[in-house]
């Protein structure tokens with residue numbers, strides 16, 4: 001039901017979030033026109049693009065904005081085509097949390113103010129969000145969903 005149907009091919013080896021997020025380029029060090037994705041760092045033989053906006057969102061918080069899941073491990077992954085054809089893009093880091101059942105949950109970013117409501121693609125308009133919440137949220141707006149999750153949490157504590 002979630003919008004994440006991609007299959008990822010995972011490369012061996014895991015990384016602590018800090019091993020990646022402590023090495024993001026500092027945008028202030030570069031001219032505005034400069035594409036930060038050109039900055040790469042070698043992780044065990046793979047040159048990884050370090051300027052992805054997702055990483056900056058994770059650096060703000062590793063915890064899902066709506067539930068208690070906290071991203072704790074990163075893997076080098078790349079998207080596999082629908083019919084299993086070879087990926088045509090390089091590896092990127094994906095962040096995962098481990099839920100109470102021991103399952104991995106992919107972490108992503110979500111708009112605070114939806115683009116359809118005039119929200120921008122800037123760092124301050126993004127929060128970290130797990131793919132469970134992202135799927136549950138559907139077309140609800142941010143405030144609505146946040147309220148719902150807070151209520152759920154209260155209920156579960158009773």
Ligand SMILES: [Zn+2]
Pocket residue numbers: 064065066067068069129130131132133134
């Ligand atoms: Zn969540």
